[in-house]
Amino acid sequence: MLLNLKLSLRFLVNKSSGSFSSFASWLAIGGLAIGIAALMLTASIVQGFEEVISQKLENLDGQGRVQHVLSYPINIKDNSIDSIIHEYPKNISGFIRGACMLRYGSMAEGVLIEGIENSTNLNNGEIIIGKGLISLLKIDIGDMVYLQSFSSNDSTTRFPIIKSFKVIDTFYSGLKEYDNTIAYVTIQDSRKLFNIKENFVSGFIINNMNDTSVLRKLKYPYYFETWKEKHSLLFEWISFQRWPAYIMFGLIALVGLVNLVAALTMIIVEKTYQIGILLSQGMTKNNLVIVFLMQGGFIGLIGGVVGGFISILVLIIQLEYGLFKIPSDIYFMDKIPFSFDFIIFGLLLLLSFFLSVLASYIPVRSILKFQPSTALRYE
Known part of the structure; x- marks a missing residue:
């Protein structure tokens, strides 16, 4: 397993000049980072918007009211x-x-x-x-x-x-x-x-x-109504807007996964000769599959961490300086709200890692068809 890890990192950080596969790997990391950052910021804004509205309405209306019909x-x-x-x-x-x-x-x-x-x-x-x-x-x-x-x-x-x-x-x-x-x-x-x-x-x-x-x-004639029930249409609207926003920004992360598949495909093509040598020296195809799956996982993990760092940086700047303004007569507040949630951020990081590993299997499965003699002819 240690050998697999070393090979995976070596293929990822390719120091040879003119290697386009290394550039493609970092491009995939950048694409995933932007996609994950967009998803994290979207989740933070939606949750922040709901929390701000909820707090305001609860302060004004109380948690609930008893009234005559x-x-x-x-x-x-x-x-x-x-x-x-x-x-x-x-x-x-x-x-x-x-x-x-x-x-x-x-x-x-x-x-x-x-x-x-x-x-x-x-x-x-x-x-x-x-x-x-x-x-x-x-x-x-x-x-x-x-x-x-x-x-x-x-x-x-x-x-x-x-x-x-x-x-x-x-x-x-x-x-x-x-x-x-x-x-x-x-x-x-x-x-x-x-x-x-x-x-x-x-x-x-x-x-x-x-x-x-x-x-x-x-x-009858009395009834109890919470502030959320009183403003149910508003929260239905917030819930309705949540999923289209997630889907739209999730497509950016999907582009990052497509870049990942393309990057791994280029790496495998570029490393065909090295793969042939490893196979001829007794390394199994399954181990090679693990090497490249680990590389895909590293790309997903690095992209997720960088995306998380970007989103946290934007969140801190917004909370501190309120740079992103919005019209208060439409959105009930004068600046974009953010809410940091460790659970959501952690889930998005894990999702980035697992989806990257799954997407990596698309190009990596071609290794199972490799023959050492055929691979060595590429040199």
């Missing part, structure tokens, strides 16, 4: 709701949500106002507005805005409820659905805006839950 206020003393509160005492927060008209100067825009229980970032009379809405209405931090609500659970209330708020901060998620339409106030202010009685809320936000079996058993 008709969006009516929920009585927290209802038996069904009371059991949930006792099941998740530390992970549940009530929220009150409704539509308002936000006015600033002569401009007005419809917004969704949300007040979340136990929120420590706000005091009564303060509001946090999305960056898109801030830009649209040309609001500055510290300005006073007015919220006008027509929502009321009291049918006798005919006049709008108007309250003034001080803008203390803004948030940016990259999701226009949130940045242009949502603002946050305290739950006490939202209760007054929408005239919702004590012990009633619009729903519950639940985080850090390991078991959702109790929530799934909720009966």
Whole structure:
């Protein structure tokens, strides 16, 4: 086996001048490196995109929400709701949500106002507005805005409820659905805006839950929905885009394998005389097959390692400097996201090695038909 290894490395690193087979070997390594790097970067981008979107949506919507099917206020003393509160005492927060008209100067825009229980970032009379809405209405931090609500659970209330708020901060998620339409106030202010009685809320936000079996058993008129279920179409789109991207960049790696087959074919033709000498000195054909299969494996392994190094280098540069920008109004973020996954990178390296060995068998099997006397005539 040691002899096979030495011969394989010697054939790979051919120092003789004018050897095109050696150049072809390094060309095959380069092709595989580019293909593997493209696959690794594609996997990193797809996974990074999904992770960034998931994190943003979970931060905005919570891990899951319990609401009324008709969006009516929920009585927290209802038996069904009371059991949930006792099941998740530390992970549940009530929220009150409704539509308002936000006015600033002569401009007005419809917004969704949300007040979340136990929120420590706000005091009564303060509001946090999305960056898109801030830009649209040309609001500055510290300005006073007015919220006008027509929502009321009291049918006798005919006049709008108007309250003034001080803008203390803004948030940016990259999701226009949130940045242009949502603002946050305290739950006490939202209760007054929408005239919702004590012990009633619009729903519950639940985080850090390991078991959702109790929530799934909720009966009409209540329902439980995770952030991923709420945005299921978006994640279906991400899943749909994943495989075409893998296939497209996988074709680049396939070109590298074709180069590998061509390189080994040229090496075998170039080394026909040496193969004849080895056969005449007693080396078996099976051992020679192993030599060239090992050479194909080396090409695949080196190409995979170089490709992995290239992809990690690009990943580090992007994470550090964010060179590759994308339009945030389309992709929900302003730069291409990357996520490093040891498992995916390791699997691609192993795949590169095994496919290279398998592809190598196509030209190498011709050695089984070699005759020493015929091979020696090439010199």
